Amino acid sequence: MNIAQRIGTLIAATLAAVASTAAFASSANAAGTWQCLNWYEGTACARTVSGGYDVSWYKQPEADGGGAHLTEFWLQCLNGYTYNSAGAFWIYPYETRTYVFSIGSRGSCRAKVVDHTTGKTFYSGYAS
Known part of the structure:
Protein backbone atom coordinates (compact mmCIF):
# COMPACT_ATOMS: atom_id res chain seq x y z
CA MET A 1 0.00 0.00 0.00
CA ASN A 2 1.49 3.33 -1.01
CA ILE A 3 1.40 6.52 1.05
CA ALA A 4 -1.59 7.98 -0.83
CA GLN A 5 -3.66 4.85 -0.13
CA ARG A 6 -2.68 4.90 3.56
CA ILE A 7 -3.65 8.57 3.88
CA GLY A 8 -6.96 7.88 2.12
CA THR A 9 -7.67 4.97 4.48
CA LEU A 10 -6.86 7.09 7.56
CA ILE A 11 -9.06 9.94 6.34
CA ALA A 12 -11.97 7.56 5.68
CA ALA A 13 -11.60 5.98 9.14
CA THR A 14 -11.42 9.39 10.81
CA LEU A 15 -14.52 10.66 8.99
CA ALA A 16 -16.46 7.53 9.94
CA ALA A 17 -15.49 7.95 13.61
CA VAL A 18 -16.44 11.64 13.61
CA ALA A 19 -19.79 10.93 11.93
CA SER A 20 -20.72 8.22 14.44
CA THR A 21 -19.65 10.40 17.38
CA ALA A 22 -21.73 13.32 16.10
CA ALA A 23 -24.77 11.09 15.60
CA PHE A 24 -24.43 9.69 19.15
CA ALA A 25 -23.98 13.14 20.69
CA SER A 26 -27.02 14.60 18.95
CA SER A 27 -29.27 11.72 20.02
CA ALA A 28 -27.93 11.70 23.59
CA ASN A 29 -28.45 15.46 23.99
CA ALA A 30 -31.82 15.64 22.26
CA ALA A 31 -34.11 18.09 24.01
CA GLY A 32 -37.54 19.47 23.30
CA THR A 33 -38.33 22.97 22.14
CA TRP A 34 -38.49 25.69 24.79
CA GLN A 35 -42.07 26.65 25.69
CA CYS A 36 -41.83 30.22 26.98
CA LEU A 37 -44.18 32.90 28.22
CA ASN A 38 -43.01 36.49 28.53
CA TRP A 39 -44.01 38.56 31.53
CA TYR A 40 -43.16 42.14 32.41
CA GLU A 41 -40.93 40.78 35.20
CA GLY A 42 -39.16 38.15 33.07
CA THR A 43 -39.50 35.08 30.85
CA ALA A 44 -40.43 31.61 32.12
CA CYS A 45 -39.56 28.58 29.96
CA ALA A 46 -39.77 24.79 30.08
CA ARG A 47 -38.66 21.97 27.79
CA THR A 48 -38.33 18.23 27.94
CA ALA A 86 -33.86 22.18 45.39
CA GLY A 87 -34.97 25.42 47.05
CA ALA A 88 -35.10 29.16 46.55
CA PHE A 89 -32.31 31.13 44.90
CA TRP A 90 -31.41 34.78 44.39
CA ILE A 91 -31.60 36.13 40.85
CA TYR A 92 -30.42 39.53 39.64
CA PRO A 93 -31.46 41.61 36.62
CA TYR A 94 -30.20 40.25 33.28
CA GLU A 95 -29.62 36.80 34.81
CA THR A 96 -31.07 33.51 33.65
CA ARG A 97 -31.37 30.62 36.08
CA THR A 98 -32.20 27.04 35.14
CA TYR A 99 -33.06 23.83 36.93
CA VAL A 100 -33.47 20.27 35.65
CA PHE A 101 -36.19 18.13 37.23
CA SER A 102 -34.80 14.60 36.77
CA ILE A 103 -38.12 12.83 37.23
CA GLY A 104 -38.57 11.00 33.94
CA SER A 105 -41.48 11.69 31.65
CA ARG A 106 -44.67 12.93 33.30
CA GLY A 107 -46.47 14.14 30.18
CA SER A 108 -47.14 17.84 29.64
CA CYS A 109 -45.55 19.99 32.35
CA ARG A 110 -44.80 23.67 32.84
CA ALA A 111 -42.49 25.78 34.96
CA LYS A 112 -44.00 27.65 37.86
CA VAL A 113 -41.72 30.46 39.04
CA VAL A 114 -42.51 31.87 42.47
CA ASP A 115 -40.98 35.26 43.30
CA HIS A 116 -40.89 35.33 47.11
CA THR A 117 -39.75 38.96 47.10
CA THR A 118 -42.92 40.25 45.41
CA GLY A 119 -45.29 37.36 46.07
CA LYS A 120 -45.93 36.96 42.33
CA THR A 121 -46.12 33.68 40.40
CA PHE A 122 -45.24 33.18 36.72
CA TYR A 123 -45.74 30.23 34.38
CA SER A 124 -44.16 28.93 31.19
CA GLY A 125 -45.95 27.15 28.40
CA TYR A 126 -46.43 23.38 28.66
CA ALA A 127 -43.59 21.16 27.46
CA SER A 128 -44.36 17.60 26.39
Whole structure:
Protein backbone atom coordinates (compact mmCIF):
# COMPACT_ATOMS: atom_id res chain seq x y z
CA MET A 1 0.00 0.00 0.00
CA ASN A 2 1.49 3.33 -1.01
CA ILE A 3 1.40 6.52 1.05
CA ALA A 4 -1.59 7.98 -0.83
CA GLN A 5 -3.66 4.85 -0.13
CA ARG A 6 -2.68 4.90 3.56
CA ILE A 7 -3.65 8.57 3.88
CA GLY A 8 -6.96 7.88 2.12
CA THR A 9 -7.67 4.97 4.48
CA LEU A 10 -6.86 7.09 7.56
CA ILE A 11 -9.06 9.94 6.34
CA ALA A 12 -11.97 7.56 5.68
CA ALA A 13 -11.60 5.98 9.14
CA THR A 14 -11.42 9.39 10.81
CA LEU A 15 -14.52 10.66 8.99
CA ALA A 16 -16.46 7.53 9.94
CA ALA A 17 -15.49 7.95 13.61
CA VAL A 18 -16.44 11.64 13.61
CA ALA A 19 -19.79 10.93 11.93
CA SER A 20 -20.72 8.22 14.44
CA THR A 21 -19.65 10.40 17.38
CA ALA A 22 -21.73 13.32 16.10
CA ALA A 23 -24.77 11.09 15.60
CA PHE A 24 -24.43 9.69 19.15
CA ALA A 25 -23.98 13.14 20.69
CA SER A 26 -27.02 14.60 18.95
CA SER A 27 -29.27 11.72 20.02
CA ALA A 28 -27.93 11.70 23.59
CA ASN A 29 -28.45 15.46 23.99
CA ALA A 30 -31.82 15.64 22.26
CA ALA A 31 -34.11 18.09 24.01
CA GLY A 32 -37.54 19.47 23.30
CA THR A 33 -38.33 22.97 22.14
CA TRP A 34 -38.49 25.69 24.79
CA GLN A 35 -42.07 26.65 25.69
CA CYS A 36 -41.83 30.22 26.98
CA LEU A 37 -44.18 32.90 28.22
CA ASN A 38 -43.01 36.49 28.53
CA TRP A 39 -44.01 38.56 31.53
CA TYR A 40 -43.16 42.14 32.41
CA GLU A 41 -40.93 40.78 35.20
CA GLY A 42 -39.16 38.15 33.07
CA THR A 43 -39.50 35.08 30.85
CA ALA A 44 -40.43 31.61 32.12
CA CYS A 45 -39.56 28.58 29.96
CA ALA A 46 -39.77 24.79 30.08
CA ARG A 47 -38.66 21.97 27.79
CA THR A 48 -38.33 18.23 27.94
CA VAL A 49 -34.85 16.76 28.25
CA SER A 50 -33.59 13.22 28.52
CA GLY A 51 -34.83 12.00 31.90
CA GLY A 52 -37.03 14.96 32.80
CA TYR A 53 -37.70 18.66 32.32
CA ASP A 54 -35.48 21.74 32.11
CA VAL A 55 -36.97 25.03 33.34
CA SER A 56 -35.57 28.56 33.22
CA TRP A 57 -36.32 32.09 34.37
CA TYR A 58 -34.84 35.26 32.88
CA LYS A 59 -35.23 38.35 35.10
CA GLN A 60 -35.99 41.58 33.31
CA PRO A 61 -33.82 44.49 34.48
CA GLU A 62 -36.65 47.05 34.63
CA ALA A 63 -39.06 45.00 36.72
CA ASP A 64 -39.79 45.71 40.38
CA GLY A 65 -37.01 48.22 40.91
CA GLY A 66 -34.32 46.12 39.29
CA GLY A 67 -32.94 44.51 42.44
CA ALA A 68 -32.28 40.88 43.34
CA HIS A 69 -35.28 38.64 44.05
CA LEU A 70 -35.60 35.42 46.04
CA THR A 71 -37.16 33.01 43.56
CA GLU A 72 -38.10 29.32 43.44
CA PHE A 73 -38.88 26.81 40.70
CA TRP A 74 -41.78 24.37 40.69
CA LEU A 75 -42.88 21.95 37.98
CA GLN A 76 -46.61 21.48 37.40
CA CYS A 77 -47.86 18.66 35.18
CA LEU A 78 -51.31 18.27 33.65
CA ASN A 79 -51.67 14.79 35.19
CA GLY A 80 -51.56 16.27 38.71
CA TYR A 81 -47.88 15.84 39.54
CA THR A 82 -46.23 18.86 41.19
CA TYR A 83 -42.54 19.00 42.06
CA ASN A 84 -40.40 21.49 43.98
CA SER A 85 -36.82 22.32 43.02
CA ALA A 86 -33.86 22.18 45.39
CA GLY A 87 -34.97 25.42 47.05
CA ALA A 88 -35.10 29.16 46.55
CA PHE A 89 -32.31 31.13 44.90
CA TRP A 90 -31.41 34.78 44.39
CA ILE A 91 -31.60 36.13 40.85
CA TYR A 92 -30.42 39.53 39.64
CA PRO A 93 -31.46 41.61 36.62
CA TYR A 94 -30.20 40.25 33.28
CA GLU A 95 -29.62 36.80 34.81
CA THR A 96 -31.07 33.51 33.65
CA ARG A 97 -31.37 30.62 36.08
CA THR A 98 -32.20 27.04 35.14
CA TYR A 99 -33.06 23.83 36.93
CA VAL A 100 -33.47 20.27 35.65
CA PHE A 101 -36.19 18.13 37.23
CA SER A 102 -34.80 14.60 36.77
CA ILE A 103 -38.12 12.83 37.23
CA GLY A 104 -38.57 11.00 33.94
CA SER A 105 -41.48 11.69 31.65
CA ARG A 106 -44.67 12.93 33.30
CA GLY A 107 -46.47 14.14 30.18
CA SER A 108 -47.14 17.84 29.64
CA CYS A 109 -45.55 19.99 32.35
CA ARG A 110 -44.80 23.67 32.84
CA ALA A 111 -42.49 25.78 34.96
CA LYS A 112 -44.00 27.65 37.86
CA VAL A 113 -41.72 30.46 39.04
CA VAL A 114 -42.51 31.87 42.47
CA ASP A 115 -40.98 35.26 43.30
CA HIS A 116 -40.89 35.33 47.11
CA THR A 117 -39.75 38.96 47.10
CA THR A 118 -42.92 40.25 45.41
CA GLY A 119 -45.29 37.36 46.07
CA LYS A 120 -45.93 36.96 42.33
CA THR A 121 -46.12 33.68 40.40
CA PHE A 122 -45.24 33.18 36.72
CA TYR A 123 -45.74 30.23 34.38
CA SER A 124 -44.16 28.93 31.19
CA GLY A 125 -45.95 27.15 28.40
CA TYR A 126 -46.43 23.38 28.66
CA ALA A 127 -43.59 21.16 27.46
CA SER A 128 -44.36 17.60 26.39
